[in-house]
Amino acid sequence: MSQEVMWVEKYRPLKLSELLDQGDIVERLNGLLKKPEDMPHLLFAGPPGTGKTTTAICLAKQLMGDIWRNYTLELNASDERGIDVVRERIKTFTMFADRVQGIPFRLIILDEGDEMTSSAQTALRRIMEESSAHSRFIIIANYSSSIIEPIQSRCAIFRFKKIEKADMVKRLEFICKNEDAKYDVAALGLIYELSGGDLRLAINQLQAAAAVGEVSTENVRSISGISRTKEIRELSKLALDGDFKKSHELLTRLMMVYGVPEDDILKYMYAEAMTVADVDKAKLAKIFAEYDLRLVRGAHPDIQLSALLAELPSAKVKEDGSG
Ligand SMILES: Nc1ncnc2c1ncn2[C@@H]1O[C@H](COP(=O)(O)OP(=O)(O)OP(=O)(O)O)[C@@H](O)[C@H]1O
Ligand SMILES: [Mg+2]
Known part of the structure; x- marks a missing residue:
């Protein structure tokens, strides 16, 4: 089994039809592909790891075929060099409005659009207007509300929707078989729980x-230790703040x-505490x-840890400085 290749890349869908769980979107995009010259600008919104960037690239390929790269500009809006660099690159890219056989327009994929400040977005809006005769934008963001x-x-x-459990588990199982990786289905279910519907994760x-x-x-469990650290920090905080109900749920x-x-x-x-x-x-x-000591002696862990949560607020220093 090769470990050098990133599986997220190796198993990135190459065609719209290979995307999981985004059926409505694929259907609408297939509709647009029938008459590309009528395609509007697109805004892809949704949670991480659900296929937004992949969809934009599949669409570019299906619009323009093998030479898609020559007519597609992939930009990251969170580029720290700012909107001026973005504007320059788009201007240069859209300057030559050559009409190539089979290429309906130039495509600009602007990823992480919600990283842009609203003044940068206002500038972007003008860029879109200036260049829209021969180009189309796909703006990608986690929340559409963060776009002006x-x-x-x-x-x-x-x-875009989160990936559903059954589909994710099936996909993970397919990858395991293809990679000759030993797996058990319960572990795949656990990966789903930990992922929150994020297929990349x-x-x-x-x-x-x-x-x-x-x-x-x-x-x-052992490799997901990072997220565990974060949750245990949250657990200590909730308990010390005296929110027994929430801390108990998290426990x-x-x-x-x-x-x-x-x-x-x-x-x-x-x-943490x-x-x-x-x-x-x-x-x-x-x-x-x-x-x-109680746990070492074999007391009931969930009862003991629940009691610990209930007792922790007493270690908080009160406003008047007393313990
Ligand atoms: N709907 C999907 N169908 C099949 N594979 C997917 C899907 N969504 C994500 N993946 C897998 O996860 C990887 C990451 O997907 P992608 O980069 O498209 O996510 P994204 O929605 O753009 O996430 P982010 O918001 O974090 O940029 C892909 O390479 C692919 O392996
Ligand atoms: Mg992405």
């Missing part, structure tokens, strides 16, 4: 788990869904030591 209204109203809006997790040896729930999720071992939760929560400014650290140490 005058641009939105010039675009046909396409809303899911495929990356899959590859990381396979690289460790096999796609087992144990390996998936349950960490233990039941992600299967984080209780001693890990205790250890990481301790490390000790970095909080307004806590009595001595008191905190005593509380954690007590629960640590």
